[in-house]
Amino acid sequence: MSLLVLGINHKTATVALRERVAFGPDIAPKALQELMHTRGVEEAVIVSTCNRTELYCCLDQRGESDAVRHWLQHFHHLDEDELTSCLYQHQGEEAVRHLMRVACGLDSLVLGEPQILGQIKQAYNQSHQVGSLKGILERLFQKSFSVAKRVRTETEIGASAVSVAFAAVSLAKRIFSDLGRTKVLLVGAGETVELVARHLKEQSVSRIMVANRTLERAQNLAREFEAEVMTLEQIPDYLPQADIVISSTASPLPIIGKGMVERAIKARRHKPILLVDIAVPRDIEPEVDELSDAYLYTVDDLQGIIEQNLEARKRAAGQAERIILEERDQFMGWFRSLKSVDLIRDYRTQANAVREQELGRALQALAQGEDPAKTMGELARRLTNKLIHTPTQALSQAGKDGDQEILAVLAQSLGLGQR
Template identity: 60%
Template sequence: MTLLALGINHKTAPVSLRERIAFSPDALGDALHSMLAQPLVQGGVVLSTCNRTELYLSVDERENQREQVVDWLCQFHHLHPDELKNSLYWHQDNAAVNHLMRVASGLDSLVLGEPQILGQVKKAFAESQRGHSLSSELERLFQRSFSVAKRVRTETDIGASAVSVAFAACALARQIFESLVGVTVLLVGAGETIELVARHLREHQVKRMVIANRTRERAQALATEVGAEVITLGELDDYLAQADIVISSTASTLPIIGKGMMERTLKARRNQPMLMVDIAVPRDIEPEVGKLPNVYLYSVDDLHAIIQHNMAQRQAAAVQAESIVQQESADFMAWMRAQSAVETIREYRSQADAIRAEMTAKALTAIQQGNDVEAVLDALTSRLTNRLIHAPTTALQQAARDGDLNRLHILRDSLGLD
């Protein structure tokens, strides 16, 4: 059995490719089912966020395992493997364990140390649990990764400053408008990222917030918390013209805001400028919107410069966190290696029990036939001893004939010989 981690992220692929390989929540169940149907896959977890799509798998070790997994991924998303080859990373066993622990701890995030990724990893893990898609090794690995992430948060200052994609979006708005006290902000979506954005905006005393979501019920609790209005996505066309800032993050597979809608909006606003920040993958706002006059459109990738500025203070903590991850991943691999011996130990004990049962049956038969009990017991112990020591004795003789002193010492040690 082999552990694998493969995928693309913000460092290896642009948003245009990431959105094509993202797994929507509606498709995730089918994806897990399809993935488990592959002959070599024993268990799997799919992690899909705006910045990464990754597969964590336990597979039967085969020569062409990489090709099979990549072929499945491409077929599911209707991609040609050549479209992924320059963006895809691949980790195996210790490297896969190390990668997941780094991801869960926020060490591989666009924003170093951001805490949201741990919740996303836990959600991906829970989806696999519900779909019975986990092997025992993967379950143990994810649980251990959650503990590692908690340890990193507790023992380092990796999360000392509030830096996230949501924070960066708000920082961008503050750079452009200086003060947010007099602006109207339209938030599209009501997920975790929009929740964080809304809370940041409330701290900066935004004049007015409007939350647009597919259903009012999902957005109402957040709206009550931050003092916002709630509308449905169907009402976007009526409210866009009132917004100075639009920040969008939904799970829609198609753009929600198109060029035609924005042309009508700008006409109604008499071409007053608008800031639009699209932090969804796939994108919520058509890229062509950014070409319209008086529209300043930023995607997830555009936030990178802002985020880089806020990363400096976390670098020292990251060094300490990396050390923790290295130690924990080595400990986990030691556990994995120990598990590989469990089956061998079970087989050895089963073999010994079978020999004992065979010898006992023969001895009982001999006693029932009237043979001397003492002689039968003596023969039983002698034959049992010979059968049990036959394989180790043969191995010791072969090691001696080969002059393999290292193997000889290992065999002596395993037999309890000084």
């Protein structure tokens, strides 16, 4: 048996090619079934995301990487040169290490991102449903899940914010130790604000308000996060209620001015307010930062946090790599032991066959009236000769070749020189 990974990702292929090589949920089961019929493929898992498509295969002695590559090319009707130039492959222990690195987010576009682990688990479950997992890949993927958990537990790979949305919420957590008691006003309803809302929901903030130019988009967001909605014109009325304001719109001019914030602070009886402006051009007038009870941060401030956190993740990635090498070696020890299990089984089968053959001959001799002592002596002699024949030949050949290493291995295996 051998392990193979064949794939493309954001480092090797364009978005256009990744789209063509992707396996959507509607075609993945059929693809797995077809892949399992490829010569030499014993087990298979297909991991397909927006940034990568990878085939994980366990091959028998007939299996070859070229056969798997040809299947992928044929399935997606791809030009051979176009695919081959972007394709990478890993075998054996490098295949094991690669899966573990992917599961831990070390091979992702955003270092340490956790979403990939969920996507790998989905691929694993899909393979289970199709029946393309048996023993080796199942154990490898389970091992990778435990490695990812260990890396998250023992390192800071996922602790630092490396997206603007996450950084904005992390900043709020620094200033308000308990976000569960805060009220948040989100200005805008685009993708970034949606991500901010998702992170805030995970922090169990007490209240989320969403202000947007069009109410329809804000209402879609509000339904998912149980938020209140308002128009941009209503912001002055609700601003005094907000402990945190996070704004990201496409407005060419500021939406929140110094005077608006000053009035809100007075209404709040000078209770501090945090404003995070992640829009370009800015949504909040920079003069707001002049107010004593207003704390204004811009996208540039967040970028500094992100860069610091990326460095922290890189340091954590070094720790993660060491964990992965340790876990890879453990898995490979188990994988290599499978070969010895087969050899032991075959050796026992062979020895039992010799025993049964000679025992049958001895019983037949006894039934014909042969002397029992003579028969038992003949049984012992013939059984011994047959069992030591092959090892004796190996010892003799190693002696002729002067191969001291083989002689030492045979001596240890046969228990020679051990008193």
